[in-house]
Amino acid sequence: MSEKNASLxxxxxxxxxxxxxGRWRTLLTPLMAIVTALILGAVVxxxxxxxxxxxxxxxxxxxxxxxxxxxxxxxxxxxxxxFGDPARMVRGLSTWITTGDGRAWVQSLYPITETLRxxxxxxxxxxxxxxxxxxxLFNIGAEGQYFIAGLTTVFVGYALTGVPWFIxxxxxxxxxxxxxxxxxxxxxxxxxxxGAHEVINTIMLNYIAFRFAEYMLDVGxxxxxxxxxxxxxxxxxxxxxxQFFPSNPNIRFNLGFILALLAAVFxxxxxxxxxxxxxxxxxxxxxxxxxxxxxxxxxxxVLTMALSGGLAGLAASHDILGVIGFMPNAFSSGYGFDAxxxxxLGNSHPFGVVLASLxxxxxxAGARNMQGIARVPLDLTxxxxxxxxxxxxxxxxxxxxxxLRTAEGGEEVVMxxxxxxx
Amino acid sequence: MPPVLxxxxxxKRFPGVxxxxxxxxxxxxxxxxxxxxxxxxxxxxxxxxLYGLYTQDEGEIFVRGQKADINGxxxxxxxxxxxVHQHFMLVPVLTVTENVMLGMESIKNKLFLDREVAAKRIxxxxxxxxxxxxxxxxxxxxxxxxxxxxxxxxxxxxxxxxLILDEPTAVLTPQEVRGLFQVIRSLLAKDKSIIFISHxxxxxxxxxxxxVVLRGGRVAGTALPQESNERSLASLMVGREVILTVAKxxxxxxxxxxxxxxLTVKGEGAHIAVRDVSFNVRAGEIVGVAGVQGNGQTExxxxxxxxxxxxxxxxxxxxKDVTHASPRVITEAGTSHVPEDRQRDxxxxxxxxxxxxxxxxxxxxxVAQGMVLQEPVIKERAERLVAExxxxxxxxxxxxxxxxxGNQQKVIVARELSRPDQLVVASQPTRGxxxxxxxxxxxxxxxxxxxxxxxLVVSAELDEILSLADRIIVMFEGRIMDIxxxxxxxxxxxxxxxxxxxxxxxxxxxxxxxxxx
Numbered sequence: 043m044s045e046k047n048a049s050l051x052x053x054x055x056x057x058x059x060x061x062x063x064g065r066w067r068t069l070l071t072p073l074m075a076i077v078t079a080l081i082l083g084a085v086v087x088x089x090x091x092x093x094x095x096x097x098x099x100x101x102x103x104x105x106x107x108x109x110x111x112x113x114x115x116x117x118x119x120x121x122x123x124x125f126g127d128p129a130r131m132v133r134g135l136s137t138w139i140t141t142g143d144g145r146a147w148v149q150s151l152y153p154i155t156e157t158l159r160x161x162x163x164x165x166x167x168x169x170x171x172x173x174x175x176x177x178x179l180f181n182i183g184a185e186g187q188y189f190i191a192g193l194t195t196v197f198v199g200y201a202l203t204g205v206p207w208f209i210x211x212x213x214x215x216x217x218x219x220x221x222x223x224x225x226x227x228x229x230x231x232x233x234x235x236x237g238a239h240e241v242i243n244t245i246m247l248n249y250i251a252f253r254f255a256e257y258m259l260d261v262g263x264x265x266x267x268x269x270x271x272x273x274x275x276x277x278x279x280x281x282x283x284x285q286f287f288p289s290n291p292n293i294r295f296n297l298g299f300i301l302a303l304l305a306a307v308f309x310x311x312x313x314x315x316x317x318x319x320x321x322x323x324x325x326x327x328x329x330x331x332x333x334x335x336x337x338x339x340x341x342x343x344v345l346t347m348a349l350s351g352g353l354a355g356l357a358a359s360h361d362i363l364g365v366i367g368f369m370p371n372a373f374s375s376g377y378g379f380d381a382x383x384x385x386x387l388g389n390s391h392p393f394g395v396v397l398a399s400l401x402x403x404x405x406x407a408g409a410r411n412m413q414g415i416a417r418v419p420l421d422l423t424x425x426x427x428x429x430x431x432x433x434x435x436x437x438x439x440x441x442x443x444x445x446l447r448t449a450e451g452g453e454e455v456v457m458x459x460x461x462x463x464x
Numbered sequence: 465m466p467p468v469l470x471x472x473x474x475x476k477r478f479p480g481v482x483x484x485x486x487x488x489x490x491x492x493x494x495x496x497x498x499x500x501x502x503x504x505x506x507x508x509x510x511x512x513x514l515y516g517l518y519t520q521d522e523g524e525i526f527v528r529g530q531k532a533d534i535n536g537x538x539x540x541x542x543x544x545x546x547x548v549h550q551h552f553m554l555v556p557v558l559t560v561t562e563n564v565m566l567g568m569e570s571i572k573n574k575l576f577l578d579r580e581v582a583a584k585r586i587x588x589x590x591x592x593x594x595x596x597x598x599x600x601x602x603x604x605x606x607x608x609x610x611x612x613x614x615x616x617x618x619x620x621x622x623x624x625x626x627l628i629l630d631e632p633t634a635v636l637t638p639q640e641v642r643g644l645f646q647v648i649r650s651l652l653a654k655d656k657s658i659i660f661i662s663h664x665x666x667x668x669x670x671x672x673x674x675x676v677v678l679r680g681g682r683v684a685g686t687a688l689p690q691e692s693n694e695r696s697l698a699s700l701m702v703g704r705e706v707i708l709t710v711a712k713x714x715x716x717x718x719x720x721x722x723x724x725x726x727l728t729v730k731g732e733g734a735h736i737a738v739r740d741v742s743f744n745v746r747a748g749e750i751v752g753v754a755g756v757q758g759n760g761q762t763e764x765x766x767x768x769x770x771x772x773x774x775x776x777x778x779x780x781x782x783x784k785d786v787t788h789a790s791p792r793v794i795t796e797a798g799t800s801h802v803p804e805d806r807q808r809d810x811x812x813x814x815x816x817x818x819x820x821x822x823x824x825x826x827x828x829x830x831v832a833q834g835m836v837l838q839e840p841v842i843k844e845r846a847e848r849l850v851a852e853x854x855x856x857x858x859x860x861x862x863x864x865x866x867x868x869x870g871n872q873q874k875v876i877v878a879r880e881l882s883r884p885d886q887l888v889v890a891s892q893p894t895r896g897x898x899x900x901x902x903x904x905x906x907x908x909x910x911x912x913x914x915x916x917x918x919x920l921v922v923s924a925e926l927d928e929i930l931s932l933a934d935r936i937i938v939m940f941e942g943r944i945m946d947i948x949x950x951x952x953x954x955x956x957x958x959x960x961x962x963x964x965x966x967x968x969x970x971x972x973x974x975x976x977x978x979x980x981x
Contacts, residue, residue, distance in 0.1 A: 316835045317827045324823070327812045333771060334801070334809045335823040336792030
């Protein structure tokens with residue numbers, strides 16, 4: 043028995059270390075992935091900048107100096123674009139306090155609000171994919187669910203008139219949830235009943251959703267505005283989500299962000315504190331054990347896809363009710379695909395998804411500034427995002443690179459499953 | 465003449481664990497050394513050191529009197545040491561010849577495999593040792609017992625003369641075990657030496673020339689088979705007195721709890737796995753289902769527990785028709801189910817123990833109020849069950865996947881037997897477990913019986929059936945060969961029934977049955 047006891051003690055020692063340290067370790071890999079991606083992004087900036095080559099022509103020192111300068115200016119612009127310029131903020135704040143004119147202060151907040159605005163639909167879509175992952179389903183259809191939800195939400199938004207805002211906006215949000223959920227339930231039902239793989243079906247339903255939206259919104263389509271543009275009518279003011287800075291039309295930071303945070307809390311509660319979440323996770327981890335224990339695996343699969351689709355739908359509701367105010371034909375967002383990356387980066391944990399979305403939001407907001415000021419193309423953020431995902435998806439690279447120890451067990455998430463394995 | 469293999473003071477430390485602590489052992493040429501020990505006693509570590517997968521921290525290995533440095537399986541093979549792993553390392557879609565050649569292919573014209581040369585040698589080896597293996601058969605088509613012989617051929621083909629057999633009988637029927645022992649004897653006759661790893665006492669006593677018992681990484685004792693018995697070996701292994709034959713009162717069966725009539729169940733694909741089976745299990749008795757793995761027991765249990773709808777027939781639980789009921793309905797009607805494959809069906813390995821313990825009660829009060837899980841209740845229940853059912857774990861939050869097999873099974877047993885159920889269905893409840901855990905699980909099943917539950921135990925281990933059951937059902941190719949009270953059952957008769965032969969048939973059939981097995 044002594045060996046058993048010895049090993050027991052060994053494991054005990056490991057688990058008795060403060061839990062916060064385990065948490066820290068789960069954050070460590072994503073953090074190192076981000077840092078590594080930014081370093082490689084810097085390399086890309088340097089090698090694509092002709093001025094660096096010119097400087098190297100003058101000498102090694104000059105070249106190196108120029109390279110550092112280029113990277114610093116690009117990442118400086120990225121940072122300022124994502125979080126704002128601290129000096130401007132201080133100036134704005136002091137003007138507001140001394141003169142009572144808050145406009146400069148509000149305007150200085152623009153970058154950070156852009157980050158949060160970009161992050162909002164990413165949180166919804168990321169939660170959608172993460173919830174699917176927890177249930178063992180790979181929902182690649184968030185993009186299609188977003189389109190269908192866009193149609194339902196905008197329809198309720200413009201077609202309903204004379205309804206007070208406290209009914210209209212919630213109804214329009216609900217329409218988005220329902221639209222997305224319906225588009226999620228279809229592949230869920232097909233999977234549950236026939237075993238058809240959701241990856242294929244969600245991809246195909248994406249195309250159907252794109253074309254359906256095109257048909258509805260194209261000039262002369264049933265939902266077109268009728269002024270020769272392929273866009274829907276503008277939603278009623280009562281359907282709009284409340285803006286935080288109504289005085290400054292540039293800032294489109296709205297109530298949707300709070301809703302997204304609430305959605306993350308809700309998903310966390312649902313997944314980890316309720317019987318429904320227990321069923322979803324069990325089906326995701328081990329469908330055979332779920333069946334053995336008497337769970338209705340088929341119903342759980344359908345429910346998971348409905349919830350996932352509904353969350354993806356809220357991304358569209360936010361964009362229409364909180365930002366654009368109508369639905370254009372060319373609505374393509376790419377959220378559905380970013381969402382997969384976000385769920386991965388956030389380890390399919392709702393709060394991880396929020397953090398990942400804030401990062402991606404910051405990168406996107408900052409990229410515009412970087413392009414404007416440092417003349418680094420927007421595409422660099424895509425490269426950085428791509429690199430982050432590669433490092434997250436292949437954590438062995440990061441662990442080998444920084445000699446991190448393997449993270450302790452914990453609940454792994456089944457990303458996808460083959461045919462007929464329910 | 466020096467011994468063919470000698471280990472002196474082998475010590476291996478893993479972080480926090482002393483896996484091998486100054487182990488000495490000696491293997492003489494042409495002899496069988498049995499290495500006996502519970503799971504986790506250090507047998508595998510020691511053999512992995514010998515096979516070059518680990519390097520010892522201290523100690524020396526001598527092969528034929530020469531000190532040996534074994535830094536990898538390549539070195540081991542060069543020294544003539546070969547190992548048959550418990551899980552065979554064979555490629556099912558390749559032929560016997562191709563499997564044996566793998567890694568040391570004979571080549572002709574610099575480019576092409578020379579299967580003929582290899583097949584010829586395999587045939588010679590097969591003849592020489594009485595292995596009876598067709599070099600051109602597809603490995604996937606062969607029964608497990610023959611696959612094992614292919615593994616042995618692999619070693620002989622590489623000219624190994626020290627063979628390590630890791631739990632070689634775990635997957636065999638009694639008849640196949642007998643065949644394996646014949647093979648071992650013919651190997652010994654050709655001066656091969658064998659290390660036989662097992663925790664089955666009967667077999668160790670039968671086949672070995674000397675026995676080394678490991679416990680907790682140390683040599684707990686050495687023994688000679690002719691001077692030992694099962695009891696003495698078991699207490700060496702476990703470190704205390706062990707009750708091998710479970711003490712139990714005579715059954716006091718009452719009314720039938722489970723009634724099965726003319727049940728027919730389809731297996732995977734189109735084949736009929738269970739054919740027209742009828743039996744009952746009464747309150748207060750244990751009915752054992754004996755049979756070689758794959759004769760319909762799995763499908764029978766699945767259909768009784770709602771996991772596999774039957775083709776025809778009736779299943780009644782306490783008089784209620786549950787033939788096509790869902791697993792949940794059957795569970796709620798008072799059935800506990802210890803599934804055959806604990807990792808695949810019985811547990812969510814990534815979940816903590818506490819969450820695994822609520823797998824089929826998670827939606828019922830007090831575990832859940834409405835749809836909200838009650839964490840304090842779940843934790844309190846887990847603490848209680850872990851203590852009550854002796855699950856060895858650092859914490860109730862440890863994931864089930866990091867427990868040993870025996871403790872995983874105890875988690876399932878705790879979950880299933882802690883409910884006040886009328887029917888317990890336990891499928892292979894002690895497969896792969898050590899003596900201590902087996903003893904414990906058996907006593908729990910008997911406790912259930914004595915509390916008035918009907919218990920159905922399915923097992924491929926005859927010993928288990930014989931020591932637990934009050935009545936025995938023998939299955940062969942989906943049919944019930946016989947149902948007999950344990951008093952009238954002998955190992956010999958059961959073995960024959962398991963091979964599809966009625967014992968009252970002509971005795972000449974016995975030989976045929978052995979062939980068939």
